[in-house]
Amino acid sequence: MERSLEQRYAIKFCAFKEGREEVADEPRSGRPTTARTDENVDRVLEVLRTGRRLSIQQIADTLHMSTFVVHGIVTEDLQMRKVCAKLVPKVLMQDQKELRVLRCQELLDLIQNEPGFLNSVVTGDESWMFEYDPESKRQSCAWHTKSSPRPKKARMSKSRIKTMIIVFFDIRGIVHCELVPQGQTVNSAFYLEVLRRLKRRIARVRTDIKDTVKLHHDNATSHTAFIITNNFLARSNTPVIPHPPYSPDLAPCDLFLFPRLKREMKGKHWETGIKQRRPWHHKEKEILIFPNKWELITDIVKIPLDPVWISWNKVRLRLTRVISPKPWSLGGRFSVCQSWCFGFVTDPRF
16 A cells, blocks of 8 residues: 555656646546436426426436436536525516616716705605514523523414504604504595695704705505695695605615614503494494504604614615616615526526
8 A cells, every 4th residue: 555655656756857737637538427418408408498496306207317417417507596586565567667767866866966965855654553563583582591491482463453653754863753543544635634744843843944845755546646746745845756666675664764663662562452432323333542642652753763864875775776786686676586586587598
């Protein structure tokens, strides 16, 4: 054994004396591959064309090949990978995608051309608040020693009692907050009264922007009604910042405010709703109300939101991602996810 090693080293040493510089072994002819041939690659590709959800085992059973060979052909020769489709709120049409990019480009131009543009923007939206929302698993984390047992907690669901909250905020914090009465639908007439109260609130707490305030909300039916856009906002000279269609990822309320508010309120019990009698001509004789709604609003306003301007920076970053999307980026997921659902959709062979 020692003699064979010495002989090998001597052969290599003689090769270096002759001018060799590479330390690695030179390629040599070995056992030829009989499975990963061009013919088998075409067979695997033909099977994948018929069913893209087939597993490696199913392809191997169909072609009477080993799973090791099929896996090598799919991942190395065909450069494919199996990717799950991403769930999105709505699959946008081509014109909606183009409008989304156009709106984002307009907003970016306004932000870049006017340095103080975001200082006078007030954005708002509606969301459900539950009487009890159980805390998440991460919120229940606590320090324990190695000898202490892992704590257990029963699985709980959200409360049946809930109320809708409407919040408006700007770059400095929450401007206006109110609860929708039980049984009331947020239609155009109700939203019109909310905007009137918002205008009076801005005149009291934001005196510096009361004449230059700009409103931003999503494209809900109650927000885009004729009495809202043409009657009230146009007559009060309140410009509305356009919002891309079906884009909750670009709404500051859905992106920053509501997740932050609900995270702070998880695990807290508000006073149980009490039953209130309604007149006989109502269909529902009894309704559940929040007797401490002003306490709820006060607690929401006191929740620290510093720094709020981080949310606007996130929106600006997502606007940039929509205009120049990258694969698997959050900002452009509604505009490119249809073409990136599978890693091999853009392959010209398909």
